[in-house]
Amino acid sequence: MDYFPLFLDLRAQPCLLVGGGEVALRKAQLLLAAGGHLTVVAPALCEGLAALREQNRLVHRARRWQPDDLQGMRLAIAATDDTAINADVHHHCEAAGILVNVVDDPARCRFITPSIVDRSPLMIAISSGGNAPVLARLIRARIEAWLPHGYGALAQLAGRLRDRVKARFGHDDRARRRFWEQALDGPAAERALAGDVAGAEAALNATLADSDADTLARGAVYLVGAGPGNPDLLTFRALRLMQRADVVLYDNLVSPEIVDLVRRDAERLYVGKKASNHALPQEDINQLLVRLAREGKTVLRLKGGDPFIFGRGGEEIEELAAAGIEFQVVPGITSAAGASCYAGIPLTHRDYAQSVTFVTGHRRGEEIELDWPRLTSASETIVVYMGVAQAPRICAQLIAHGRAADTPAAIVEKATLPQQRTLVGTLATLPELLASSGVKPPALIIIGDVVRLAGKLGWRHC
Missing domain, CATH: 3.40.50.720 (NAD(P)-binding Rossmann-like Domain)
Structure with missing residues (x-):
């Protein structure tokens, strides 16, 4: 800064x-x-x-x-x-x-x-630190176009109600904050933005009278897909919920740039999992989500990619549902989609692949539990999550079960980030390529004839 x-x-x-x-x-x-x-x-x-x-x-x-x-x-x-x-x-x-x-x-x-967007008493300032004032003015113009002028009236209305809200909820900071989150993002706020400030004030007064501190203080859990790494690929809903969290649980697949977008005063808990090295076992994570919600906290569970694609989101919401905890799941761009798009490798293509299968290279015990005979079709693309460590065995098994040794294969490291690397080989050469290049997770393996398009369609800066 x-x-x-x-x-x-x-x-x-x-x-x-x-x-x-x-x-x-x-x-x-x-x-x-x-x-x-x-x-x-x-x-x-x-x-x-x-x-x-x-x-x-x-x-x-x-x-x-x-x-x-x-x-x-x-x-x-x-x-x-x-x-x-x-x-x-x-x-x-x-x-x-x-x-x-x-x-x-x-x-x-x-x-x-700075460049200023004035919706007094709401003020937004944009600065490039003196490096690019024209860029700051361009960003200001975009915010001016997006931000309704009614936000100034809404801010004034909130100011008039502050003392009443404080008296209603006393020292319960969490209840007060949740009241405002609901009030300023609901029907009353829409009336103020439309110019009906009197109607908005009446609606907020009614909401305040009906609000119950115990209800507002109930905890909830949001399972949010953080996408493949690039903050620009977050959904709008993910960004909104990231600003509501009291505490965030995140893993090593969530980039620091994304964690920085969480509300500044939220507690951050790292619960990362790597092969044979879990900061916190999954069962403990499940119980931690329940405990934090029962403490009345709004809990954000940030997961790389999509929560329901090898993200164990299903296991977590099973635990939440059994405990009677309110939860929401927000989908994210799965890592396979991000990696393939940024590497210029379409997962399906009329001339090369009519289907795609996502599998995990994560090993249970000593074996990788995959249906090898089903993965041998030349017209199918295979995307392997968490497969870097087991790549030699995966390639060997596919060849042993009938997939051609010269089938194109690619590894996409740090997909969608500025450090992205795309390495292309075949099932026969991929293990040596991985060893010689020093590829480390997060990385995905893409196997199939669609990989032939990487040189033609890949971004030149990747």
């Missing part, structure tokens, strides 16, 4: 602006909109700043900047085209401990002014 994001209360606070041009005008408008008491130091003012002076909205010192101008100031902005003056303002602000911004000079900025 290059900058600590914060919002300053500048109401009635003395602020200094050095410079009298169009750039300074834009900064002046922001400072005045925030309620700052503005002093501008410049020999002359542009038309816009002169108009603000005539309206008595700022004090103008019609001369060159002097260090004494900083006396009593909360912050200062240097917006001149003279680099020596800007550097001098920065130097004296640093010495005096005054927040300073030098326009278009990130190295001399103790704070920066």
